[in-house]
Amino acid sequence: MAETIGQIIGFVAMAIIVFSYQQKSHKNILTFQMVSGLLFTVHFLLIGAYTGCVSNLIGALRSLIYANRGKNKFTDFKLWPVIFSVIFTASGIMTWDNIFSVFPIVAMVMSSVVLWIDSPKINRVFSMPTSACWLIYNVPNRSFSGVATEIFVLTSIVIGMLRLDRKKK
Numbered sequence: 001m002a003e004t005i006g007q008i009i010g011f012v013a014m015a016i017i018v019f020s021y022q023q024k025s026h027k028n029i030l031t032f033q034m035v036s037g038l039l040f041t042v043h044f045l046l047i048g049a050y051t052g053c054v055s056n057l058i059g060a061l062r063s064l065i066y067a068n069r070g071k072n073k074f075t076d077f078k079l080w081p082v083i084f085s086v087i088f089t090a091s092g093i094m095t096w097d098n099i100f101s102v103f104p105i106v107a108m109v110m111s112s113v114v115l116w117i118d119s120p121k122i123n124r125v126f127s128m129p130t131s132a133c134w135l136i137y138n139v140p141n142r143s144f145s146g147v148a149t150e151i152f153v154l155t156s157i158v159i160g161m162l163r164l165d166r167k168k169k
Helices: 002-020 026-047 050-067 080-094 099-114 120-138 144-165
Strands: none
Touching (some): 026 120, 026 144, 080 099, 120 144
8 A cells, every 4th residue: 555655746746846857947947846856755754765765865855955046145155056966865875675765876976076066957967877877777676656757857957958958040
């Protein structure tokens, strides 16, 4: 029963993250990703994929901090990408299950750098490899909503790039 509830929660998180890539502002992208990350935290907990669970929880905190850059010295601290990269690596080691556990770690380290850059266009382009890493992790962990999410995210990124990033003629 917990796995079924986890999958349902994952599909709700999927809808939110797909919608995030259609946002024009960096802050809105991060806000939607924070909410999605919290839901994916519960999803991965319920299906027993703990590296994914902890990565999403830390990722939600990262999104909150990144979305509030420019408001105070704490959120403007230039070493946040490095700090989060170290935290993601350490948490991945502590929750290591098998070789597939490396993929969320790589994805979250990459996205810690990419999402710090206040450019929705760059965020969309460099979110593609992070999405691929999550796709690889989701398959053996039987995260059906996670697999669907990454397929939709990759599609949404391409649509967002075509709709928002290409030069108008």
